[in-house]
Amino acid sequence: MIAPALGDALTRFLQRKQSLDGASANTIAAYATDLRGFLGFMAQHLGGLDSPRALGGITQSDMRAWMADARGQDLSARALARKLSAVRGFARFIADDTGIDISAILATRAPKHARALPRPLSAADAREVLDRVALQTCAEWAGLRDMAVVTLLYGCGLRVSEALSLTGRDAPLPEVLRISGKGGRERLVPVLPVARRAVDAYLRACPHAQAPDLPLFRAMRGGALDRRHVARVMEATRLQLGLPASATPHALRHSFATHLLAKGGDLRAIQELLGHASLRSTQVYTAVDTTRLMDVYERAHPRARG
Template identity: 45%
Template sequence: MSAAQSLIEDWRKYLAQDRRRSVHTVRAYIATAERLVAFLQEHQGGSVTRNDLTSLKTADIRSFLAERRITDDIGNLSAARELSAIRGFLRFVGGEGANVPAIKGPRVKRGIPRPVSPDDVIALAHDVAETARDGWIGARDWAVLLLLYGAGLRIGEAMSLTGEILPLQETLRVTGKRNKTRIVPLLPQVREAIDAYLAVCPYPAECGEPLFKGARGGPLSASLIRRAVQGARGRLGLSERTTPHALRHSFATHLLGRGADLRSLQELLGHASLSSTQVYTHVDAAHLLDVYRNAHPRA
């Protein structure tokens, strides 16, 4: 293993174990580090050492990003993510007091999440449940979608629930990103939906085993739920932005519209930073403008 590959492997362990980054984040960051090393190898004509990485200049990183734009046609958002990963990698390689080249990232216009109306959420869940190939699978999908909307869970968080949460209580302990746990209220309608699914599921919900089962009794894949939602939104004529994650956005937006404060909402969503939650203030304002434009005769 080369010196650069050894550094990348050490960084992988650091991200996964010390920083508790998600599997997807680790995979993306490691891919960036590998691309950077490959770029440097090609331009230097030899192996890359720790000293090569710690002595990188701003121009070197700009050249790497420029090649990514030309070769892979990446946009500003991808370039910004790539730059963030490079900074993290170089700080890790350089250790305490690392001198990472100062480079301003591309301007990225932050998108505003688009909530789904309560009526559309219910229509979506009904359609998914009714078109399922088996009754118990329909009950399962109904329960999952109500859980995403009624408790604001990420789909990965819902898929990671196990039989240990049974019997259901008025609150639910959820493990989110970076293994951070939080307590969320469980509405009666959501509890009823989960109980109804468990009553007809042919596989027992045992402690340590996934709560939501696939057709053969294994863990339910999030991609199956995404695919079911995609089919339902096409049949119902809903926006392409109507995804399982959009139900979480809807949970947040509708709570904010009913007077929830940002700090409480931050805790319910499991956001590490309040700035991540503040985006929903813009969502609520955007929703009001949409209502105004659609309803006001002189809008």
């Protein structure tokens, strides 16, 4: 149970993250869960935590106890590092407000973890997916719809949520789409002619009336298409093609970025196209490209083979 004063402080912190930092609803929910878990543990561990100022009494030993408890719940090093980041942010917020010493919290180091690399499809596999995805649904118009969605993921680097958030107002697709992504960040995304043609073909076949305020991509009964359907269609496609489990809808966005980089795309431009807030998020694709290059080298170089 969290003390009311701490609950009020947590609410103010989350409101600030949302209003000033533009954090998404999912990010805010994750922060709330992580911080409530931390404060609940500390209240029990310390025999009470009655106010925001009490955070100044937390020691490094207390922090180690919290981290040990989290790892005892089979929490990964990556997930624990995320929780610690949330705790540090909240502690800084409280320190700015009260002037307490939070050095023990800030000095706590996150466990080292290897950052997982994106797992894109090869260009050939991506083309196979585009050719096969329309065959996973019985209704012809629904197959055209699924192909249009997947083409936007791979051809424009959209997230599934971004593609499914398009409305009738966006049709016919322009040469450049204005997309509102994570944290409300807007970006301009060029739309390839093949993507525009795919969406046009779907719209001509769709039996449901289109309107500016209605979803562009419609389910069988006319409601908004669910992202779970996109995942199921992608799963059926990858099973037919013998692709690994990593061949998910989001992997098509990874493929978009990796293939652009392999063709000499500028990293800053790719950052803008993907809507990443930080270049660091985009730089991970350079590691992917290097890894793929080394794989080719090891398979093809005479000395590597012999």
